[in-house]
Amino acid sequence: MLATIRPDAWNFPLLLHVLGAMVMVGALVVAASALILAWRDGSAALVRAGFRTLLLGALPAFVVMRASAEWILSKEGLTDSNLAWIGIGFTTSDFGLVIILVSTLLAWLAVRRTRRGEGSGALGRVPAALVSLLLVVYLVTIWAMTTKPT
16 A cells, blocks of 8 residues: 555644644754854854753744654554654654753853853853754654654
8 A cells, every 4th residue: 555544633643743843853953053153153142042942942842742742643553563763753852852951951051151251161062062963863853754664
């Protein structure tokens, strides 16, 4: 069978999952860009923008993406399946949450440090590197979600 038609009841959870993932990746791109640019010129405003993007963009989008992933899995009856693409998705999202939380914390510390006039230093560089690494990991996840390797 080349394609199947899914029931209409699956459309909304799937839409939420894809929308949450798209917003999360977009927020991570913005945060990585701001933090990398702050790394280059030491701008406190860019560090603050990177932190706010992680806190107000990436974290809520992660929650939407992950909750709707569980919802669509239960709707499709795949909760007990051993499919590779589901394993990749869960592994990278679990790893990604830790990286997002650590990056947000470090960016917050860098913002506090720049407010005191000390410069962000390594506290601004580490979140930039972590978020950039996470973007590469999520590109692999996007590939797995779209190609569905078995």
